[in-house]
Amino acid sequence: MTTFLTYTILGLVLGAVYSIAASGLVLTYNTSGIFNFAHGAQAMFGTFLYWQFQQWGWPAWLALVAVIGVVGPAMGAALHTVIMKGLRGTADVTKIIVTVAVLLGTVYLAQWVWDPDEARTVDMFFGTGAKISVGGVEVRYHELVCLAAAVAIAAGLRVLFTRTRAGVVMRGSVDDPDLLRLNGHDPERAAMLSWALGSTLAVTAGVLIVPISGGALDADQLTLLVIDAFAAAMFGRLRSIPRTFAGAMVLGLAANYVLAYLPSAGTFTGNLRVSLPMIILFVVLVVLPQDRLRGAAVRTRERYRPPTVRSAAVWGAVLIAGVYLYSLLLSDSGITTFALGMTFAIIALSLTVLTGYAGELNLAPLSFGAVATVVAFHFGVHGTGLDARLNVQGILLAVVAAALVGGLVALPALRLRGLYLALATLAFGEFLSNMVLRDTTEHKLFGIKFTLFPGGSLVVPPLRIGPLDLRDGTSSLMTATVLFALIGIGLAALRSSGYGRRLAAMKDSPAATAMLGQNLVRLKLSVFMISAAIAGLGGVLMASATGTVAQENFTFVGSLGLLMLVVVAGIGYISGALAGGLMAGVGSAVLVATFNDLALGHESMANVYTALGHLVLVMTALVGMGVGRNPSGFVHDIADSYRSLRGARPVLYGGGAVGAVLYVLAVTGVIGAWTFAIAALCVVMLLPVVGRMVMEERGSRETPLELAGVDEPYTDELRGKLDRALGLPAAHRPARPAPALRGEANAPA
Incomplete structure (x- = not known):
């Protein structure tokens, strides 16, 4: 009984912090129509500042007042004023990518300011010794503060939304801003206030959760820890504060009961504990009835001109020739890096067909590459040591497996669209990363022993087909380039076909497409499988070009970075996938590595070169933040x-x-x-x-x-x-004389 009570109290405390974080998400979404993926990064940055203020000698109470009363509101108000209010009239993917860019930029900035290799801890309020006993279980004052704060915030927001004029104005700022102006209110001011409050709640959650989770400050881990609150926010369907509070409590209790009652041997329990929020998020998205997301009927500002098959073929040939000529100038290491960038470009093509053509969202393209890589490693590698090679059968099987997994993921989520679908793919990506790519234990199935990710990494040898051996860097680069060109031509042909036009119609108006007799389920399922197959092929080639891959090669943050750069380049264009993939796989990585090498070689200028390396990453995120000004x-x-x-x-x-x-x-x-x-x-x-x-x-x-x-x-x-x-097909018209200009018609003969 004591064990049950202990883990129950700990679960309620964790759920309380999730509730605070999720309430901030509900607040900003209800008043701006934007789901803030950077919520966890804001919590992380505020918590780091809280630690920094104490390092400067500030008392804990003053540091807390500064970050919650000043830094949090200022950060939210600045985000709305500078970035978010310019996102009206943009597609869901643009709104998502801008907040993703804020997330990445905040994480990069924190890692620049605070060295990730330095250990930092945050103490509990009143110290670890300040506690009381409840039923024989010791409860610290810090945990009581978490519970009280969650209840007070939930009640306060409920009253704000339902009983105050300010709450009505906030909700009206996204429902009908023009009508709100006619009644004498400023919708932008109301939205800015909601962002300030939402950021304050994020910072509060960050400061409260770090001592509970161990007290260690890590930018990536803290950001992802707060992202777990997404499940609680979706439990309330981004509207109901009471349901959000209840969902957060369920989430916290379930996470602690897993640790208490599941076997501790092996890595399964720990991996399940980390993955549980994303599993619950996926289940909630699929099971609970969903409302249509607001703004779905607004005409967006994105405009794309699909290429013809002929132009795609011409530019594909130009690309192959250009890459070959440029490869003659590169060293062996440069060619290998370039080949890696081309494999990322192939993965980016999966986003072009899925999001650019069909309007569906996938926040985890690298996860499908991970599925294909695991299959190719187990079923497509023959030989050992330096003689090991990847065969064609293994690649084909890996591509088919990725397509099937894409279909399985899409099948329960077929009725989802926009943000809900994006969160479903996010949940799948995090589940795969935490449950599959961390699985290093040996399993036995039908008498066969196997390990999904032996040793925490996979060694994927290069492909060999007869005389073609991709161990040679130039061969690997040109093979990836040719495959990109062929897939690009295929996508151009698909876009100009009847199937492609049905995808475009589904993107513009699913309701109208269904009314005209199109099967939306079949369209969504097929385009998801096509996209997953392309991502799987790119993932296998990326693993082969890298040689050895680990969980870090397929992270959720990496997928978001790739998606952000493709959207910045132009997700509706094949050339946009090329530019975005090269930037993700080559651009920033090469620049950062170059500055790091310069820092090692020039000790007197080491600080300058290191700062430039960090600046490259931050500037990459800043480019993503500006995509709202140019969504195409x-x-x-x-x-x-x-x-x-x-x-x-x-x-x-x-x-x-x-x-x-x-x-x-x-x-x-x-x-x-x-x-x-x-x-x-x-x-x-x-x-x-x-x-x-x-x-x-x-x-x-x-x-x-x-x-x-x-x-x-x-x-x-x-x-x-x-x-x-206008993107209309060319029409052959008979030649006709040009009409006279005004004034010429009345001129004398």
Whole structure:
């Protein structure tokens, strides 16, 4: 009985902290329509500041007042003012990615300011010796504070939402901001207030939970610990504070009962304890009735131009040729790194078809790569030692397994959409990471002994098909590039097919698509399986290029980072997947490694180079925070800028000549590969600027499309331009004379 009472009290205390954190999520979502994935990162940052203030000699009570009364509200108000209020009219994926970027940026900033290798602890309020006895169980004052704070916050928020004018204004700021303005209220001020309160609750939860969980401060672990509160927030369907409170208590009790009553031998119990919040989150999402998320009928600002199969094939050939020519400039290590980036680009293609084409969300693409990698390791590797190779049959089996797992994950979540579906995939990714990729114990099934992740890592040898051996870096790079091009061409053909048009219709309006007789269940299931298969192929190739992979290669944070960069580049474009995948697999990693090497080689400048390495990561997250201003991605802007250069072809020819000269200089060793890459990128970015200047000097600036037919004749060429801008199929029309401009019709003959 004492054991039961002990773990019950501990479970209630943990549930109380989850309740505080989840209440902040409910508050911000109800008043802004944005689910704050950075909630855990805000809690982490506030807790680190609480520790820092005490290191500066502040008393604990003053540090607590500072972080809860000043830092928390200021952080939330600043987030809304600078970033969140600019997200109206954007798609769910854009809103998610912006908060993900805030999460990553906050974690990177904390790791920059506070060295992760240094141990830090946070003490309980009033000390560990301050406690009382309840039924023979010692309860510390800190734990009593957690319980009292959770009850008070839940009651206060309930009253705020239902009995006060401020709460009604907050809810109205997301329901109908225009109507709210007509009644004399400022919806942005109300939303800012809710973000300030939500951030304060996040910081409060962080300060309370760290001493309970062991007192050690770790940026990644604390962020993920607060993310466990997502399950409690969804238990209340992001609306009900009482149900959220009840869900948090269930979550805390279940986690502690697992530790109390399941066998402690092996790693299963510990892994289940860590995975339990995500398991409950998935079950809650599937079982409880879901409301349609607000804002689903708002026309979003994302605009994508799908490529034709012909253009995709041409650009695929250009990509293969360009990658081969650039590989001639790289060292062996550079080629290996480039090959790794191309495998990430293949995984990114799974997001293009799923999110860019179909509008469905997946926050764990690397998890499907992990599934395929585990299958390929166990069933596709033959030989031992240096003679070990991966065979084609193993890769095909791994791709099929990833597709089937994708279907199994999607099947119970088929009725979910938008944020609910994103959270379901997040729950799957965390479950896989904690339960499967941490499973290092030996199992026996039908007399066969096996270990899913032996030793905590998998050694995946390169593929060999006849004379093609991917142990050679150039062969590995070119194979990944060719596969990316072929999959890209296939996706272009899929998008222009009837199936692709059905996916686009489902993305725009599921209700209208169903009304027209389309089977949404079949569409969702099929596109999930296609996406999971592509991610599985990329995951196996990534593992093969890396050589040895561990749980850290398939983390939830890595998946979020990849998704963020693909959205920044343009998730509706194949080229966006290429740019995002290369940035995720090569860009930031290479820059950080370069600055770290410089820091080791130049001790006098070590601090500067280390700071630059951290700055690269923070700047990457800052780019993601700005995606709300350009939700279509920078590839869209680059393509538009080059389309406007049709009247300045000499500029394009000149840019090509400059690129050729730079390449010759790089081949001959006059400049290095890095210098060539940076110079070529500058040429690509500057060409549209130079082209516009040339056209303005000639007076041949292109007429904006909204003025088409007003300032120039409405010709067949202009009709074709409008069709291309609207994504309509080209129509073959008979030539007709251009109509006369105004004034010419009345001119004398």
